Amino acid sequence: MKANKSMVTAAIVWLLSVFFSILSGLLFLIFKREDAFIQQQAKEALNWGITLWLTVLVVSLFGSKFLFTLLGAIHLVFCLFGMVSCLKGKAYQVPINLRLIK
Structure with missing residues (x-):
């Protein structure tokens, strides 16, 4: 099991990703290099943020409010x-x- 501080910090990465999709993963990836669990989750959150924004670009071509809501x-x-x-x-x-970020 991971240390409690690492678990909470990694959870904060995901919580901040709700509002700052790419920024939170990037910041924790840069400033929390000493903890492998936080690094792994920061990379995953950053990759999700990139995936999300690429999907937003594609969905914007259709202009559907339903797709944006979904x-x-x-x-x-x-x-x-x-x-x-x-x-x-x-x-x-x-x-x-x-x-994309390994």
């Missing part, structure tokens, strides 16, 4: 799943994520 709901659910998983000490991987 995408927002999916984003919220994945971030909450990530936060809860980290608080349990388990690494979370978004199922439909482009893993």
Whole structure:
């Protein structure tokens, strides 16, 4: 099981990703290099943020309010799943994520 501080910090990465999708993962990736669990979750959150914004670009071509609402709901659910998983000490991987940052 991961140290309690690491679990909470990784959960904060996911919580902040709800509001700052790319920025939170990037900041924790840069400033929390000493902890492998936080690094792993920061990369996952950053990859999800990139995937989200690429999807937003594609959805904007269609201009559908329904698709934007659906995408927002999916984003919220994945971030909450990530936060809860980290608080349990388990690494979370978004199922439909482009893993651009290794």
